[in-house]
Amino acid sequence: MAAPMSLLVEFGGGAELLFDGIKKHQVTLPCQPEPWDIRNLLKWIKQNLLKERPELFIQGDTVRPGILVLINDADWELMGELDYKLQDQDNVVFISTLHGG
Amino acid sequence: MAAPMSLLVEFGGGAELLFDGIKKHQVTLPCQPEPWDIRNLLKWIKQNLLKERPELFIQGDTVRPGILVLINDADWELMGELDYKLQDQDNVVFISTLHGG
Amino acid sequence: PLEARAALSPAEILRYSRQLVLPELGVRGQLRLSRCAVLVVGCGGLGCPLAQYLAAAGIGRLGLLDHDVVEMSNLHRQVLHGEAREGLPKALSAAATLRQLNSTGQYVPYHLALSPSTALELVRQYDVVADCSDNVPTRYLVSDACVLAGKPLVSASALRLEGQLVVYNYQGGPCYRCLFPKPPPAETVTNCADGGVLGVVPGIMGCIQALEVLKIASGIGSTFNQFMLMFDALEDRFRNIKLRPKKPDCAICGDKPTMTSLQDYEAFCGSSATDKCRTLRL
Amino acid sequence: PLEARAALSPAEILRYSRQLVLPELGVRGQLRLSRCAVLVVGCGGLGCPLAQYLAAAGIGRLGLLDHDVVEMSNLHRQVLHGEAREGLPKALSAAATLRQLNSTGQYVPYHLALSPSTALELVRQYDVVADCSDNVPTRYLVSDACVLAGKPLVSASALRLEGQLVVYNYQGGPCYRCLFPKPPPAETVTNCADGGVLGVVPGIMGCIQALEVLKIASGIGSTFNQFMLMFDALEDRFRNIKLRPKKPDCAICGDKPTMTSLQDYEAFCGSSATDKCRTLRL
Ligand SMILES: [Zn+2]
Numbered sequence A, B: 001m002a003a004p005m006s007l008l009v010e011f012g013g014g015a016e017l018l019f020d021g022i023k024k025h026q027v028t029l030p031c032q033p034e035p036w037d038i039r040n041l042l043k044w045i046k047q048n049l050l051k052e053r054p055e056l057f058i059q060g061d062t063v064r065p066g067i068l069v070l071i072n073d074a075d076w077e078l079m080g081e082l083d084y085k086l087q088d089q090d091n092v093v094f095i096s097t098l099h100g101g
Numbered sequence C, D: 001p002l003e004a005r006a007a008l009s010p011a012e013i014l015r016y017s018r019q020l021v022l023p024e025l026g027v028r029g030q031l032r033l034s035r036c037a038v039l040v041v042g043c044g045g046l047g048c049p050l051a052q053y054l055a056a057a058g059i060g061r062l063g064l065l066d067h068d069v070v071e072m073s074n075l076h077r078q079v080l081h082g083e084a085r086e087g088l089p090k091a092l093s094a095a096a097t098l099r100q101l102n103s104t105g106q107y108v109p110y111h112l113a114l115s116p117s118t119a120l121e122l123v124r125q126y127d128v129v130a131d132c133s134d135n136v137p138t139r140y141l142v143s144d145a146c147v148l149a150g151k152p153l154v155s156a157s158a159l160r161l162e163g164q165l166v167v168y169n170y171q172g173g174p175c176y177r178c179l180f181p182k183p184p185p186a187e188t189v190t191n192c193a194d195g196g197v198l199g200v201v202p203g204i205m206g207c208i209q210a211l212e213v214l215k216i217a218s219g220i221g222s223t224f225n226q227f228m229l230m231f232d233a234l235e236d237r238f239r240n241i242k243l244r245p246k247k248p249d250c251a252i253c254g255d256k257p258t259m260t261s262l263q264d265y266e267a268f269c270g271s272s273a274t275d276k277c278r279t280l281r282l
C-alpha cells in the first residue's frame, strides 16, 4: 500500500493553457495499492487537472508528440518513462516544445 | 566533537584568480572540537586554499568589501554571516562583484 | 571552413582586443572564429541578435537565410531591420546592417525558404548551423540536413514569455529526431503571430544561442550537448535539463538509419513552412 | 512619466501586435510602456542591447548617457555603434541607431559623465533607471541618486565570461549600499580593458536587464527584487541568489539615513569614474 505522495507538477511551453493557464500545481496523490508511476500519474492528471481537450495532452496512454516530460530536471527517457516509480516530493514537468523564432 | 564535513566551496567574479583560477573546490574539513562556522572556514581557506595576496580576499576576520558570500544560494546575511554553523554538503560561494559594462 | 590564417592583422588585434585577453579565447580562438562559417536559418527574432553578436565577434562568414520580407510587426523584436527596410527581404536587410557593424566579415544573404532539394548542399558549405526558424517542418529539415552533413546544430526557440535552447548533433549527442521522433499534431503548434512573443525573449535566447555558436566555433566547446536550457521570463528562471543520449534506433542518426536523404517535411508535419497562418486544417 | 494616453494608434497596434496579444502585457501594458521614461547610464556593452530592446518594445522616452566616444575596440560588443561612428559620442550614435529602429520613441542623448551635482535632477526626470556603467564610483552615485529620487534601479554588470544582475530600491527591497556598504579596495577592481569580456556576455545580461525594465514599466513586475541573477558563460549556468532585505542601518535608505545628499564618489571609492585606466594607485 503506497502512502499518499506530494508532488510538484508543472506545465510549460503552452501546455499550461490546457490547465487553466496555471503552471505550478502542488499535488497530493491518494493512497493506492500499487506504487505510483508516471503511467498512473497521467491518468490521475487527466481525471483531476485537465480542463479541456485531453487529446492535446494525452494520446493513448502516453503524452502526445511534442511534449517533453522532465522528472527532477531530467528527461524522463533517462528515468524509465511511464514506468518511473514516483517518490515523495518529486518534481514532474510537462513542457510543450516551442517552435517560434 | 564535530565530524569531518564535506563542502562545495566556489569562487567567482574574479575571486577564483586568487585560487589558481579554479572555481570549484570540493573540500573536506577535518574533525575539530568546536562546530565549523564561516569564521573558521575563512581561516581554513586562508591556510589551505589561498595562493596569493590574502589581503585581496580576507581583511581582519572577514571577507574584504565587494565580495558577496552565498550559503546554499542565499546571501550570508540571511544565514548569520560569520556565525553560520556549516552543515555537511553545504555549498559556500565567494563572489566578487562585477562592475564592467 | 574558410582558409586558415597564421596571424591577426593589427586592425583585428585592436578591434577584438577586449576578448583576445581572455585566456579561454586568445589569439588561437579568434583565428578559429575568423575561419568559421555559420549558417543562420531565419533572420527574425532569434536570428537578428544571434547574427549581430556573431558578426561583432569576428565570425568569418555568415550565411543569412530567410524567405520573408520585413514588416512593421517584426520590428518589436527583429532589431537588425529598421523602419526604412519595410518590404525588403530580411536576409538582405540583415546583411546590410551587419556590414556597417563589421565590414571584415562575409555576409551571404539567401532570400529563399530552405527546401529538401537544396538544404543539404547549403549546410555542407558551413561549419556550424543556427536554427532560428519559426516552424516545425523547417526544424526537422535543418536537423536532418545537419545529421547527413555532420554539422553541429545550435537550436533555439521562443514564444510568449518562454524560450528553449538545445545543441544537437554535437560530440556524439542526440539529434532533434532523437528527442522528437514524431512531429506534434499540427493543431497543437502555436506560432508567434497567434501566440505572441515579448520581443526581448527571443533577444535573450538569440544571444545565448550566439554564445554557444562562439564556444563551439572557438574550440571552448558547448556544455549544452545533451542539455536543454529552458527560460521562463515571467519567473526570471533558467533551468538546465539533462536530456537523453543519441538513440540507437533514431531514424536518421541511429545505428541503422532508415532515412538516408531528406524527405517531404510539410507532409511529415502536416503543416507549411512558409504560410503566415501555419496550421493546415486537415 | 510622459503624458497619459487613452489609446494606441493604428500604427502602434500593428507594430506591437505580437506583444499586444500577450495577456500579461496587453494594450494596458503597452500604454504604460509608451508613457515610461527610462534613463540608460552607459551606452556600452550593456547599454546597447538594453536600449535596442527598450526602443523596439515601445518605451516612450530613453535618456542615453555616456561621456565616451566610439572606438574600434568597442564594436565587438557595443552593437548600436557601426564602424562609421568611430570618434562620435556614444550617446549620439546610440540615439541615431535607435531612431532608425523606432522613430516613435524619444531619444535624449547626454554626452557627459554622471556627476554628483547633476545626477539627482536628471534621475528625477525618469521613471526607471538602468545602470549599464563600468566603474564603482558611478554605481554608488546612480544607486544613491535613485534612493533619493525614489526610482527603481535595474543594475547589470559583465566581465570576462560572467554577468550579474540585481534590481535595487524596488518595492521596499535593498539598495546598492545595503549590499555593499563599503566600496571594494581600488586594487581589486578589474575593468573590461584589463580583464577583457566576451562581447555576447554583456549582450545576454543587457537583454535580461531590458526584460526587467519592461516588466517594471509595464506593471508585470520584476521578480529580481531581493534576488541576484548570476551567469557563468563557461558553464552555461544561471543562478538566482536570495539577497538580504533593505538594511535598517543603511546610510542612505535606512531608517535614520546619515546621507541626505550625494557625495564625492571618486574620493569614496579611491578611483576615477572616467579614466580609461581606472585604478588610482594611492
Ligand atoms: Zn537522432
Ligand SMILES: [Zn+2]
Pocket: D174, D175, D176, D177, D178, D179, D246, D247, D250, D251, D252, D253, D254
Ligand atoms: Zn540601502
